[in-house]
Amino acid sequence: MNQNTEPLLSIRDLKVHFFMDEGVVKAVDGISLDVHSGQVFGIVGESGCGKSVTMKAVLRIVEPPGRIVSGEMLLRQTGRDGKTELVDLVKLDPRGTEMRHVRGGQIALIPQEPMAAFSPVHTIGNQIIEAIRLHREVDAREARKIALQQFRDVGIPAPEQRLDQYSWQMSGGLRQRAMIAMALSCNPLILIADEPTTAVDVTTQAQVLRLLRRLQQERNSAIIFITHDLGVIAQMADYVTVMYLGLVMEQGPVDQIFHAPKHPYTRALLESIPSVDTPPRVDLPTISGSIPHPFNRPAGCPFHPRCSEFMPGTCDQQTPALTPVGEKQLVSCFMYHNREVMA
Amino acid sequence: MMKTAAQPLLEVKDLRKFFPIRKGFLRKTVGYVRAVDDINFFINEGETLGLVGESGCGKTTASRCILRALSPTSGQMLFRTASGDVVDLAQLNREQLKPLRAQMQMIFQDPYGSLNPRMTLFDIVGEPLLIAGMRNRRRREERVAELLRLVGLRPEFMQRFPHAFSGGQRQRIGIARALALNPRLVVADEPVSALDVSVQAQTLNLLLDLQKRLNLTYLFVSHNLSVVRHLCDRVTVMYVGKIVETATSQEMFARPRHPYTAALLAALPVADPRIKTGNVELPGEVASPACPPSGCYFHPRCTYCIDRCKTEAPAYREITPGHYAACHRADELNLAGMA
Ligand SMILES: Nc1ncnc2c1ncn2[C@@H]1O[C@H](COP(=O)(O)OP(=O)(O)OP(=O)(O)O)[C@@H](O)[C@H]1O
Ligand SMILES: Nc1ncnc2c1ncn2[C@@H]1O[C@H](COP(=O)(O)OP(=O)(O)OP(=O)(O)O)[C@@H](O)[C@H]1O
Ligand code: SF4
Numbered sequence A: 001m002n003q004n005t006e007p008l009l010s011i012r013d014l015k016v017h018f019f020m021d022e023g024v025v026k027a028v029d030g031i032s033l034d035v036h037s038g039q040v041f042g043i044v045g046e047s048g049c050g051k052s053v054t055m056k057a058v059l060r061i062v063e064p065p066g067r068i069v070s071g072e073m074l075l076r077q078t079g080r081d082g083k084t085e086l087v088d089l090v091k092l093d094p095r096g097t098e099m100r101h102v103r104g105g106q107i108a109l110i111p112q113e114p115m116a117a118f119s120p121v122h123t124i125g126n127q128i129i130e131a132i133r134l135h136r137e138v139d140a141r142e143a144r145k146i147a148l149q150q151f152r153d154v155g156i157p158a159p160e161q162r163l164d165q166y167s168w169q170m171s172g173g174l175r176q177r178a179m180i181a182m183a184l185s186c187n188p189l190i191l192i193a194d195e196p197t198t199a200v201d202v203t204t205q206a207q208v209l210r211l212l213r214r215l216q217q218e219r220n221s222a223i224i225f226i227t228h229d230l231g232v233i234a235q236m237a238d239y240v241t242v243m244y245l246g247l248v249m250e251q252g253p254v255d256q257i258f259h260a261p262k263h264p265y266t267r268a269l270l271e272s273i274p275s276v277d278t279p280p281r282v283d284l285p286t287i288s289g290s291i292p293h294p295f296n297r298p299a300g301c302p303f304h305p306r307c308s309e310f311m312p313g314t315c316d317q318q319t320p321a322l323t324p325v326g327e328k329q330l331v332s333c334f335m336y337h338n339r340e341v342m343a
Numbered sequence B: 001m002m003k004t005a006a007q008p009l010l011e012v013k014d015l016r017k018f019f020p021i022r023k024g025f026l027r028k029t030v031g032y033v034r035a036v037d038d039i040n041f042f043i044n045e046g047e048t049l050g051l052v053g054e055s056g057c058g059k060t061t062a063s064r065c066i067l068r069a070l071s072p073t074s075g076q077m078l079f080r081t082a083s084g085d086v087v088d089l090a091q092l093n094r095e096q097l098k099p100l101r102a103q104m105q106m107i108f109q110d111p112y113g114s115l116n117p118r119m120t121l122f123d124i125v126g127e128p129l130l131i132a133g134m135r136n137r138r139r140r141e142e143r144v145a146e147l148l149r150l151v152g153l154r155p156e157f158m159q160r161f162p163h164a165f166s167g168g169q170r171q172r173i174g175i176a177r178a179l180a181l182n183p184r185l186v187v188a189d190e191p192v193s194a195l196d197v198s199v200q201a202q203t204l205n206l207l208l209d210l211q212k213r214l215n216l217t218y219l220f221v222s223h224n225l226s227v228v229r230h231l232c233d234r235v236t237v238m239y240v241g242k243i244v245e246t247a248t249s250q251e252m253f254a255r256p257r258h259p260y261t262a263a264l265l266a267a268l269p270v271a272d273p274r275i276k277t278g279n280v281e282l283p284g285e286v287a288s289p290a291c292p293p294s295g296c297y298f299h300p301r302c303t304y305c306i307d308r309c310k311t312e313a314p315a316y317r318e319i320t321p322g323h324y325a326a327c328h329r330a331d332e333l334n335l336a337g338m339a
């Protein structure tokens, strides 16, 4: 982890809202994060907290009635002359050449539903070759060679034959590997893996996670790793962002998030899962209530109706800002604001 | 956890469920999917048995056989009824099963799909009561109210429809319905895997609490080993239609006897970055129950495979008291468990 270098991707106060007939869904409501190269950047949060929508915004593929309402997403690009420049992805035309170059070329996605990611009527090989030719100036033969090498890299057995198969002819584990091969075929700076192992079994999951780790280390790229599984995030991520209802609750190095969590939500979440130390068959600590419906977002701190530290008059009136606590952690919670002010 | 005078509520013996594979115009049977292939286990009254294994290993098929939602191909399923008689569920016809249905109920994985969106909570939870002959609406309302309170829902919600509830609340509705007729055996097929992390703990606590209060016996089907370890007294591991290992939860996690169980434990991502897990090399993929490998089904992937494993299927046998495994080398191998 090289925190002192400039971030590769810097998201500032991003808001993505869906304008529905019934009302506005504030799916992402002002999140900020910095992704550095050589880092596995983990995003963890429960269903509907805005993980996928954030990544769709980065790739500029948010579907209507959704729209980026405000914020910036600065991508550090290196031009041919070796100079770096910052491009604000929010300002690009989602259908323009620049954005097409970013999408798949510089930032690649392993989507949440691998089945939907491949077309059933074209062979996997042809789809990867097409993607390579879109982003690199190579002929079809060269592209096939690259695709084959990617298949070998991700450990697909008999890669020559597999390349000519259709996605539905592959097992879940192989399809996942093919998906990773496709995403990596253009040497992206950032790989976004959106719940890459929810659809596969534990032993396959272990293989896929190991593979991603190895590839990331070999290529020194960055991975944005999204999951709702705290076990997976603990094993994979260097740096963790905890989201709740479209906002960042806490950010920090993985060890601090798990061993010195600050935000009441992070703490409660970690306590609620059975761990190696939890005595069996006794009640687990719980978080009261459930995640509110997107149309009923609580005012103030979004966690306040469920928070054990709730301070009436403060938490339900104002939204806490993401504030540094200690050296490396950032927390959105008034418990820490007050301390900062008093100190 | 040892229970005094534990008696098996259910004993499954040599249970098989094969699905025919049909091909061609005449739908000729060309082979069988050996979804459940000669399994043996028991569940004591009041305990929780965990049934784990990867996708397609036969967990749901086995559960559906026990509830006789499927008719087994062969084998026995000995059930101790409320009156103390032991009956073989596999041998009973529809009429004979009817009075026993109330004693065995199922909780489903999907709290969204398993509830009819056009029925109110009263209709959903009260339906089994009506089918069982409780015609009086007042009495049904009283019982539904009682059940809703039991699972932590407000009885005033009775006239609402399921869409007005969150995932965790819908799972509670499903649990209330399953408990309507005072079952003794509850089969829960992945009951928390569709729930949000923060709601999983609430549901697990509820299941534990109901078990204590109503002396329920659970068959808990799950692929989540952390949850199984937390909830279950004993655990059974399946691989390609067969049981490979059964032991008390504590034993299984501390000292697995089957290489497949050990691989599952090693693959489990532990929610602590200081404990590195997942360093498991399991080559290849899960075998298909339509054409399982020769000998030990696990042999093509097993690090400890010897020649004998390729030809001779290992017997499922007791290794130490109460600890069963199907591996030729179960006595000699020293497999790592979890801390
Ligand atoms: N196309 C859409 N139209 C309307 N609302 C949407 C749309 N896509 C997402 N949302 C809403 O935005 C919010 C965030 O959704 P998102 O898919 O980002 O969640 P997530 O964190 O990825 O959850 P999961 O873990 O279930 O994948 C949710 O409330 C969702 O209902
Ligand atoms: N009605 C059926 N006809 C044919 N094959 C079936 C049928 N039902 C299940 N199978 C097959 O039997 C095997 C066991 O399936 P089962 O659903 O019991 O697995 P499982 O352990 O519950 O898996 P999961 O964890 O994915 O729920 C699978 O190979 C499945 O494809
Ligand atoms: S701001 Fe208030 S309600 Fe929100 S997490 Fe902090 S203490 Fe809890």
Ligand code: SF4
Residues within 6 Å of the ligand: B258, B259, B260, B296, B297, B298, B299, B300, B302, B303, B304, B305, B306, B309, B314, B326, B327, B328, B329, B330
């Ligand atoms: S019988 Fe042989 S192949 Fe099967 S699990 Fe045991 S050692 Fe491995």
Ligand SMILES: [Mg+2]
Residues within 6 Å of the ligand: A051, A052, A053, A112, A194
């Ligand atoms: Mg998502």
Ligand SMILES: [Mg+2]
Residues within 6 Å of the ligand: B059, B060, B061, B189
């Ligand atoms: Mg199943």
